[in-house]
Amino acid sequence: xxxxxxxxxxxxxxxxxxxxxxxxxxxxxxxxxxxxxxxxxxxxxxxxxxxxxxxxxxxxxxxxxxxxxxxxxxxxxxxxxxxxxxxxxxxxxxxxxxxxxxxxxxxxxxxxxxxxxxxxxxxxxxxxxxxxxxxxxxxxxxxxxxxxxxxxxxxxxxxxxxxxxxxxxxxxxxxxxxxxxxxxxxxxxxxxxxxxxxxxxxxxxxxxxxxxxxxxxxxxxxxxxxxxxxxxxxxxxxxxxxxxxxxxxxxxxxxxxxxxxxxxxxxxxxxxxxxxxxxxxxxxxxxxxxxxxx
Amino acid sequence: xxxxxxxxxxxxxxxxxxxxxxxxxxxxxxxxxxxxxxxxxxxxxxxxxxxxxxxxxxxxxxxxxxxxxxxxxxxxxxxxxxxxxxxxxxxxxxxxxxxxxxxxxxxxxxxxxxxxxxxxxxxxxxxxxxxxxxxxxxxxxxxxxxxxxxxxxxxxxxxxxxxxxxxxxxxxxxxxxxxxxxxxxxxxxxxxxxxxxxxxxxxxxxxxxxxxxxxxxxxxxxxxxxxxxxxxxxxxxxxxxxxxxxxxxxxxxxxxxxxxxxxxxxxxxxxxxxxxxxxxxxxxxxxxxxxxxxxxxxxxxxxxxxxxxxxxxxxxxxxxxxxxxxxxxxxxxxxxxxxxxxxxxxxxxxxxxxxxxxxxxxxxxxxxxxxxxxxxxxxxxxxxxxxxxxxxxxxxxxxxxxxxxxxxxxxxxxxxxxxxxxxxxxxxxxxxxxxxxxxxxxxxxxxxxxxxxxxx
Numbered sequence: 115x116x117x118x119x120x121x122x123x124x125x126x127x128x129x130x131x132x133x134x135x136x137x138x139x140x141x142x143x144x145x146x147x148x149x150x151x152x153x154x155x156x157x158x159x160x161x162x163x164x165x166x167x168x169x170x171x172x173x174x175x176x177x178x179x180x181x182x183x184x185x186x187x188x189x190x191x192x193x194x195x196x197x198x199x200x201x202x203x204x205x206x207x208x209x210x211x212x213x214x215x216x217x218x219x220x221x222x223x224x225x226x227x228x229x230x231x232x233x234x235x236x237x238x239x240x241x242x243x244x245x246x247x248x249x250x251x252x253x254x255x256x257x258x259x260x261x262x263x264x265x266x267x268x269x270x271x272x273x274x275x276x277x278x279x280x281x282x283x284x285x286x287x288x289x290x291x292x293x294x295x296x297x298x299x300x301x302x303x304x305x306x307x308x309x310x311x312x313x314x315x316x317x318x319x320x321x322x323x324x325x326x327x328x329x330x331x332x333x334x335x336x337x338x339x340x341x342x343x344x345x346x347x348x349x350x351x352x353x354x355x356x357x358x359x360x361x362x363x364x365x366x367x368x369x370x371x372x373x374x375x376x377x378x379x380x381x382x383x384x385x386x387x388x389x390x391x392x393x394x395x396x397x398x399x400x401x402x403x404x405x406x407x408x
Numbered sequence: 409x410x411x412x413x414x415x416x417x418x419x420x421x422x423x424x425x426x427x428x429x430x431x432x433x434x435x436x437x438x439x440x441x442x443x444x445x446x447x448x449x450x451x452x453x454x455x456x457x458x459x460x461x462x463x464x465x466x467x468x469x470x471x472x473x474x475x476x477x478x479x480x481x482x483x484x485x486x487x488x489x490x491x492x493x494x495x496x497x498x499x500x501x502x503x504x505x506x507x508x509x510x511x512x513x514x515x516x517x518x519x520x521x522x523x524x525x526x527x528x529x530x531x532x533x534x535x536x537x538x539x540x541x542x543x544x545x546x547x548x549x550x551x552x553x554x555x556x557x558x559x560x561x562x563x564x565x566x567x568x569x570x571x572x573x574x575x576x577x578x579x580x581x582x583x584x585x586x587x588x589x590x591x592x593x594x595x596x597x598x599x600x601x602x603x604x605x606x607x608x609x610x611x612x613x614x615x616x617x618x619x620x621x622x623x624x625x626x627x628x629x630x631x632x633x634x635x636x637x638x639x640x641x642x643x644x645x646x647x648x649x650x651x652x653x654x655x656x657x658x659x660x661x662x663x664x665x666x667x668x669x670x671x672x673x674x675x676x677x678x679x680x681x682x683x684x685x686x687x688x689x690x691x692x693x694x695x696x697x698x699x700x701x702x703x704x705x706x707x708x709x710x711x712x713x714x715x716x717x718x719x720x721x722x723x724x725x726x727x728x729x730x731x732x733x734x735x736x737x738x739x740x741x742x743x744x745x746x747x748x749x750x751x752x753x754x755x756x757x758x759x760x761x762x763x764x765x766x767x768x769x770x771x772x773x774x775x776x777x778x779x780x781x782x783x784x785x786x787x788x789x790x791x792x793x794x795x796x797x798x799x800x801x802x803x804x805x806x807x808x809x810x811x812x813x814x815x816x817x818x819x820x821x822x823x824x825x826x827x828x829x830x831x832x833x834x835x836x837x838x839x840x841x842x843x844x845x846x847x848x849x850x851x852x853x854x855x856x857x858x859x860x861x862x863x864x
Binding site for chain 1: 413414416518547550553556558560561562563565
């Protein structure tokens with residue numbers, strides 16, 4: 115019975131991935147342009163990871179996530195104003211991706227959780243100082259590199275670790291965030307970024323995410339009260355993430371009207387996960403370790 | 409290229425419909441050539457040859473062979489005496505091949521477009537039927553800049569401009585192409601986060617002369633006149649700030665108050681010996697205030713009523729006349745400005761002037777040399793008359809004999825800063841009419857290029 119349930123869930127993940135692939139292929143062949151293409155693209159990327167995890171092995175899936183982190187970080191380093199002598203620091207940041215991913219792959223939580231905030235954050239300033247003799251701007255460079263690494267590698271890495279615990283937990287997170295993003299896109303016509311907009315977005319999203327989390331609890335095996343709480347919590351985290359990253363995007367010169375690869379597209383698509391992924395990961399890990407109902 | 413670096417291409421259609429062309433692009437990195445081959449239609453790759461500097465690549469045999477094998481470049485030697493550098497390009501174009509040229513000649517400063525060399529203009533005249541395609545490359549200057557060993561994954565953007573057919577002279581064609589590339593750079597350069605830029609240090613002008621020469625009056629007038637276009641700070645007995653010809657209120661510095669007190673104390677000295685230490689301290693503080701002014705008020709121009717460094721050097725004439733000559737003066741200025749690399753610790757100058765050793769010992773040897781100086785020359789007798797007319801108590805050095813020596817000292821220092829330190833200098837006759845002196849001073853100051861506020 116359990117085997118059958120597992121097989122059905124695997125098939126379902128692969129089917130969602132295939133449906134998204136077919137849709138994107140269709141739009142590519144017939145050159146159909148629609149405004150939310152990048153939004154579907156990132157959903158496809160995550161389902162590629164989950165489908166790879168279910169169909170092949172988690173080892174392959176996690177390295178696809180590593181490529182996603184690499185792409186996000188590459189875009190970030192393209193946009194920031196870094197000095198030429200910071201190149202060693204940037205190299206260190208890129209090398210931190212496999213350094214973290216290996217710990218996820220081998221389920222070494224203790225090292226995963228400190229890999230970037232301790233070792234990479236200590237190593238990168240040292241590497242920056244090796245790059246040249248110019249002292250002015252060192253602090254800013256280290257801050258820029260470390261922040262990018264933290265947000266776009268470490269925070270996104272939590273989705274990978276969540277998928278290691280349960281692919282459906284990660285799918286629950288992705289779909290909830292996707293719903294919040296979709297509602298935000300649909301409400302984008304409202305001009306001016308105001309707190310009232312953020313609150314409206316939250317109160318529209320929360321009922322849907324609660325229903326979705328409850329509906330997915332069949333596969334996630336999350337108890338109903340935790341599902342409801344997660345349904346309430348995820349839109350809050352998405353709102354905070356979107357609001358905060360919006361400031362960084364503006365400073366980086368990312369214009370939502372001109373989202374091209376290399377000019378903010380990847381960062382813009384990932385911004386809703388940056389707060390949600392680590393918090394939801396720690397929430398689920400905490401309660402799953404202490405509760406028999408999970 | 410796309411997977412590792414990421415490449416955005418704009419205007420690819422400008423390249424696809426043409427069989428033969430000359431591509432010109434800005435040059436920042438060795439990656440440029442790979443990027444240009446990446447954008448070429450597959451059928452054009454084998455018939456397109458880049459132009460490369462033989463003397464550069466032939467330094468490494470393996471690299472030379474690799475480049476030769478991969479790109480079959482047209483090798484040129486960047487030395488006119490060797491022969492016609494366009495010969496290989498003519499042969500390639502005549503045989504129906506396309507070529508890629510970097511008209512800057514070499515990889516320049518990352519992110520900056522250098523002046524184009526005229527070879528491309530000459531080719532454009534000779535092959536008027538072959539279109540020239542301007543391409544702007546950005547990102548390579550960061551992903552694999554000059555002198556770096558490891559390429560870094562950073563997005564590159566390629567903007568392909570429309571094909572051009574030119575008429576006219578080679579010089580005009582070259583400048584049109586350069587302009588086109590610059591325009592493409594404006595349109596396509598990725599907006600990037602820019603750091604806060606520190607304003608460049610203000611241009612400092614010093615007006616100096618013996619007491620009673622009218623330097624305070626002149627410096628104030630100059631400061632006011634310059635303030636219609638610049639933010640000007642006057643470092644005189646008082647600190648004054650001018651903008652749009654109006655004097656602005658300034659928050660007083662603590663150091664400024666100490667300096668004023670020291671200045672007043674020095675004026676009451678009964679002998680030159682008593683005068684020396686407080687005056688030196690006052691001058692050092694005045695120099696320190698220059699730094700504070702730059703830091704807190706960021707003016708475009710600082711006008712100094714007297715220059716602490718020049719005053720210190722010139723006053724040596726009064727205290728140790730026998731030692732002061734052009735060479736000693738230049739050496740002293742080097743020590744006081746911290747440029748003492750060639751001066752040994754046991755140099756005789758430190759015995760002649762132990763004050764210099766003390767200043768160096770206490771790390772006070774980082775005084776500022778102004779960017780231009782005006783010496784207001786007045787005969788000592790005239791200056792004595794002017795001092796008397798002020799009805800103030802005369803200072804210890806305000807005698808005709810001492811002022812004459814001081815004048816000699818100032819003239820010597822003026823000569824040294826001009827010849828040894830290449831600082832623009834102007835000696836003005838302080839006995840002329842004030843309007844005349846002012847006009848000459850303003851003309852000199854403006855001619856010494858007080859720059860628009862720049863940022864580094």
